[in-house]
Structures are given as structure tokens and as C-alpha cells.
Amino acid sequence: MESVRPEGSSEHNLMSTTTIPPSNKTAPIVVPYRRPDPGTQPESNYAGYLATARRAPSNPLIYLPHTLSEVTGPVFGHEKIAETDNDLTRQHSSDPLGERIIVAGQVLDADGRPVSNSLIEIWQANAAGRYRHAVDNHAAPLDPNFSGAGRTLTDENGGYRFITIKPGAYPWRNHENAWRPAHIHFSLFGPAFATRIIGQMYFPGDPLFAYDPILQSIPDEKSRQRLISKFDREATEPEWALGYRFDIVLRGRDATPLLGQPKPAREGAR
Amino acid sequence: MSLTLTPSQTVGPYLHIGLSDTRSVSQIAADGAPGERITLSFRVFDGDGLPLPDAMIELWQADADGRYHHPEDAPERVSDPLFRGFGRMATNVDGSCSFQTIKPGRVPGPRGAPQAPHINVSVFGRGLLKRLPTRIYFADDPANASDPILLLVPESRRATLLAQPDPNRQGNWQFEIHLCGPRETVFFDV
Numbered sequence: 001m002e003s004v005r006p007e008g009s010s011e012h013n014l015m016s017t018t019t020i021p022p023s024n025k026t027a028p029i030v031v032p033y034r035r036p037d038p039g040t041q042p043e044s045n046y047a048g049y050l051a052t053a054r055r056a057p058s059n060p061l062i063y064l065p066h067t068l069s070e071v072t073g074p075v076f077g078h079e080k081i082a083e084t085d086n087d088l089t090r091q092h093s094s095d096p097l098g099e100r101i102i103v104a105g106q107v108l109d110a111d112g113r114p115v116s117n118s119l120i121e122i123w124q125a126n127a128a129g130r131y132r133h134a135v136d137n138h139a140a141p142l143d144p145n146f147s148g149a150g151r152t153l154t155d156e157n158g159g160y161r162f163i164t165i166k167p168g169a170y171p172w173r174n175h176e177n178a179w180r181p182a183h184i185h186f187s188l189f190g191p192a193f194a195t196r197i198i199g200q201m202y203f204p205g206d207p208l209f210a211y212d213p214i215l216q217s218i219p220d221e222k223s224r225q226r227l228i229s230k231f232d233r234e235a236t237e238p239e240w241a242l243g244y245r246f247d248i249v250l251r252g253r254d255a256t257p258l259l260g261q262p263k264p265a266r267e268g269a270r
Numbered sequence: 271m272s273l274t275l276t277p278s279q280t281v282g283p284y285l286h287i288g289l290s291d292t293r294s295v296s297q298i299a300a301d302g303a304p305g306e307r308i309t310l311s312f313r314v315f316d317g318d319g320l321p322l323p324d325a326m327i328e329l330w331q332a333d334a335d336g337r338y339h340h341p342e343d344a345p346e347r348v349s350d351p352l353f354r355g356f357g358r359m360a361t362n363v364d365g366s367c368s369f370q371t372i373k374p375g376r377v378p379g380p381r382g383a384p385q386a387p388h389i390n391v392s393v394f395g396r397g398l399l400k401r402l403p404t405r406i407y408f409a410d411d412p413a414n415a416s417d418p419i420l421l422l423v424p425e426s427r428r429a430t431l432l433a434q435p436d437p438n439r440q441g442n443w444q445f446e447i448h449l450c451g452p453r454e455t456v457f458f459d460v
Contacts, residue, residue: 028343028378034272035459041277042399049280051397054317055449061459062423064403067379069390070460072340073330074356075348110272123288131284135324149288185281185288193330193390194460196401200279217399218277226274249273 032066033194033251034110039219048213050174066194073192076119076153086152088124088164096146098127098165102243103201104235107158107188110252114158120248121151121187122162129168129182138170163241169208181208181215190250201246202228278400283324285394290326290360298329298371303352305334305372309442310406310433314365314393317450321365325395327447329357329369336375336384361395373408379418386413386420393447393457403460406433406445423456430455 045056064070084090089100107115125131125148128140132148146165154160167182183200190196202215209215209228218224226249235243281289299305310329314322330338332355337344339355347353359367371389379385386407393402407414409432414420420428430453436442447455 036275040275042279044399044402046399049397049399052399054320055322055395055397056399057402057450057454057457059427059454059456061457064419064422064458064460065380066460067385067419068338068343068377069330069332069385069388069405072338072343074354075340108273110275112271112273121288121293123284125284131287133284133287135283147287149291151288151293185279185285186276187281187289188276193392193403196328196392197276197278198281198394198401199276214279214399220274222274223277226276227279248276251275252272 028068030066030068030071032254033071033192034254036251037220040223042217043219046213046217048175049217070194071192073189073194073196076189077117079119079153081151081153086150086160086162088146088148088150088162090163091147092145094145096126096143096165098143098146098168100163100241101166102161102163102235102237102241103184103229103246104159104161104232104243105229105246105248107154107160107190107248107250109190109195109250113252114154114156115190115250116154116156116158118154118158118191119151119189120154120160121149122164122184123149124164124184125167125170125182127165127168129170131170140168140170166203169206174213179208179211181206181212186246186248188248188250195250197250199227199248203244204228204231280396280399281326281394283396285324285326285396286360290358293358294360295354295356295358296367296369298331298353298355298357298369299333300352303333303350303372305375307370307441308373309368309370309439310389311368311436311442311444312359312361312366312447313444314361314395314447315449315451315453316397317448317454319448319451321363322361322395322449323363323365325361325365325393325398327357327359327361327367328392328394329371329389330392331355331371331389332374332377334372334375336377336387338377376413381418383416383418384413386411386417388417388419391447393449398449402449402457404447404455404457405431407431408443409434427456 232245
């Protein structure tokens with residue numbers, strides 16, 4: 001679905017700092033976030049994922065030039081994160097069943113700059129492929145020692161680390177003999193309303209990728225690969241747990257007019 | 271350099287485990303935060319007019335002065351314990367959820383022209399491969415007529431972005447989201 005961009009407008013001339021009238025001198029400078037390239041995000045309507053048919057909008061999205069509303073967003077830096085929030089294996093009295101793993105990585109923007117102090121929330125099925133959720137009636141056991149939810153804040157280098165167990169694949173009723181590849185849901189805010197994203201992390205080499213319409217809804221192969229974690233021997237701890245690396249890339253910004261480019265001359269300026 | 275972005279995926283039907291069971295935020299403005307107190311009630315419907323029991327709404331808004339509590343607008347207000355500007359609720363079986371907040375003030379828009387009071391909305395859910403961003407404006411606010419973003423929306427569809435006052439309950443506003451179908455809400459490419 002293409003968005004409709006208003007005729008004769010561009011992010012730059014709409015946002016140009018030189019056109020802010022004197023009465024709004026205090027309005028902060030808005031530096032827009034860059035739009036994802038075509039094909040790098042799923043389309044809302046994807047025939048292979050049946051539920052999209054009655055839930056995807058049919059009108060084109062309206063192109064929204066970024067204002068303060070889009071370049072700001074909730075700040076979570078002062079959230080209280082409990083010690084076991086990023087260790088899903090220590091939230092109950094005993095260890096959960098399954099293969100203990102470490103999932104670690106870095107949150108960056110598209111220009112490679114670390115995104116620090118940013119909230120990451122995750123949730124997942126247990127090792128048997130069952131969610132602790134009233135709606136999940138898959139005939140697989142619940143684990144009394146596993147809730148399947150975690151969260152953390154990125155450090156000053158954008159780094160993060162979770163300890164959990166490897167989730168199982170599970171069936172769903174989308175098509176005949178449909179199974180979701182093992183995955184962990186990842187929710188990120190980044191610095192702005194524009195950078196909000198919720199994705200899923202997959203595990204390398206899963207034979208179910210080719211049959212999964214949710215992963216395949218992303219047209220661009222390189223973008224699909226971005227959701228697949230890599231086995232990481234560095235992150236692996238001897239005699240304890242395998243490590244997987246999962247880096248997350250949020251949108252980057254246009255060059256800052258005041259920092260990245262020569263400032264356009266104001267009319268009448270000498 | 272431009273790295274490949276992390277793509278969006280659906281939150282699926284079990285979003286509550288990670289996002290709302292213990293992490294809901296229905297009160298965007300605490301008691302004592304300045305401004306006109308309002309309750310915002312949502313209902314979310316699919317293309318058949320059926321309510322969505324597995325959607326989630328997130329809100330992001332300015333305070334009563336039109337300031338966002340964010341380093342790029344009002345850094346001195348980021349730690350304000352009474353107002354954070356963020357809300358998040360999953361929908362109930364009848365597709366509803368509601369928030370307690372204050373009516374936001376006006377925020378500068380393109381070319382510095384003030385925008386009408388609005389709240390930024392993200393809709394997530396099973397069957398939504400990516401979030402659907404939209405905005406809530408307040409019906410009958412005279413500033414709507416000159417809002418630079420509303421003016422980008424075809425006139426015939428602008429009403430889908432207007433919250434309506436509940437005639438029976440002072441300070442209560444209602445907003446319906448129709449994901450598709452004849453009453454489809456306007457969604458934005460943010």
C-alpha cells in the first residue's frame with residue numbers, strides 16, 4: 001500500500017526552519033526520521049496471513065510530515081526495572097524446563113548510532129510451544145516456572161541481554177498444518193513516536209521459515225534476515241547456555257540542518 | 271551508512287503477556303496534573319464491524335501547555351511524576367478500552383503553524399503486521415478547521431479522526447477505530 005504524499009510538498013520544505021514565523025521563535029527544530037525503503041516492512045494486507053483480510057485498511061495511508069508529535073515519544077529511562085526482568089529463568093521458585101539461552105545484542109539507528117536507555121519488552125512461548133495465556137489451547141504443557149515475559153533498558157552503548165529458554169514451535173490455524181517458527185516477540189520504543197516498532201526474533205536455520213506467512217510478509221529478503229538471530233559463540237557461556245546475537249536497527253534521521261549541512265541563508269542575512 | 275531496518279511483525283493474540291498484563295497504563299495524567307480532565311473511551315472494529323478483543327492502543331500526547339515531556343521539546347519536564355504523556359491498554363472482549371488524561375494543548379506544526387489539540391495513536395493487534403498510526407482530534411474544536419495535518423486528509427474522511435463528546439457524561443470522549451470497511455479510520459504513514 002502506497003501512501004499519498006500531498007502534492008508539491010516535501011518533508012524539507014514543510015519543515016524548513018527558515019519558514020518559522022517570528023511569533024514561533026521558540027518552536028524547537030524538527031529533524032524528521034527517514035522513511036523505510038519500499039519492501040523493507042510488511043504490507044498490512046498479506047493474503048497468506050488470513051487475519052489481515054478483515055483488519056488491514058484498504059485506503060492508502062496519508063503521508064504525515066514529521067512534527068514535534070512524531071519526533072518525540074515516551075521516555076522510559078526512569079522506569080524501575082527489577083533484577084529478574086531480563087532473566088526469564090529466575091522469575092519463579094525453580095528453573096523452567098527447556099534449553100537455557102542468552103539473547104544479546106545492540107540497538108542501533110540506521111546510521112549505526114547506539115540507541116541508549118531505551119525500553120525493550122519481550123514475550124514468548126515456553127519450551128513446549130505453549131503461551132501462558134487464556135486463549136492458547138495448544139495441547140502442550142504449561143510450565144509453572146515460566147511466565148514468558150521480560151524487559152530491560154539498553155545500556156549507554158545500546159547493548160542489552162536477556163536470559164531465557166528457547167521457545168518451541170507451535171501450531172496455528174491459519175492454513176493446513178500451519179506452524180509458527182520458534183520466535184520471541186520484541187517491542188521497542190526508540191526515541192520517538194516515529195521509531196516505535198514491534199517485531200519478532202527467530203532462530204537461525206529454522207525449517208519453518210519458508211512456510212510462515214508472517215515472516216514471508218516482508219518482501220525484502222535482507223529485511224527478513226534482520227529478524228533472524230545468529231548463533232554467537234562469544235555470547236555463549238561454557239557449561240551453561242548457548243548465546244544468540246540479535247541486533248535491532250531503528251529508523252535514522254535526516255541530516256540535522258544545523259549540524260550536518262550548511263545552514264541555508266536567511267532572507268536579508270549578510 | 272544506512273543499515274537494514276528491523277521490520278515489524280504482528281503482536282499476535284498473546285500480546286497481553288508482554289505488554290498489558292502488568293504493563294498497562296490507563297492513567298496518562300495523574301490527579302493534580304494541570305489541564306482539563308477527560309476520559310477517552312475507544313472501541314476497535316474490523317471490516318465486518320466486529321469488535322477486536324485482541325488489539326492494543328498506545329497513546330502519546332502533549333501536556334495542557336502543548337509541551338511533550340521529551341528531551342527535544344521540554345527536557346525540564348521529562349521527570350514530571352504527574353504527567354508522562356504515554357498510555358497503553360489492550361482491548362476487552364467488546365473491543366473497548368479507556369484512558370484518563372487531560373486535553374492536550376496546541377503543538378507547533380509545519381512552518382510553525384499551531385496544530386489543533388490532538389493525541390497520537392498506535393493500533394496494534396493480531397492480524398496487523400505493522401502498527402497503524404492515527405490521530406485523535408476533538409470534535410467541535412475551532413482549531414480543527416486550520417489544523418495543517420487534518421487539511422492533508424480528504425475532507426470526506428476527516429470525521430473519522432474526531433473524538434465525540436459523550437452527551438450523557440461530562441468530560442467523556444468516545445473514539446471509534448474501524449480498521450477497514452465503509453467507516454474505515456484514516457491511518458497515517460508516519
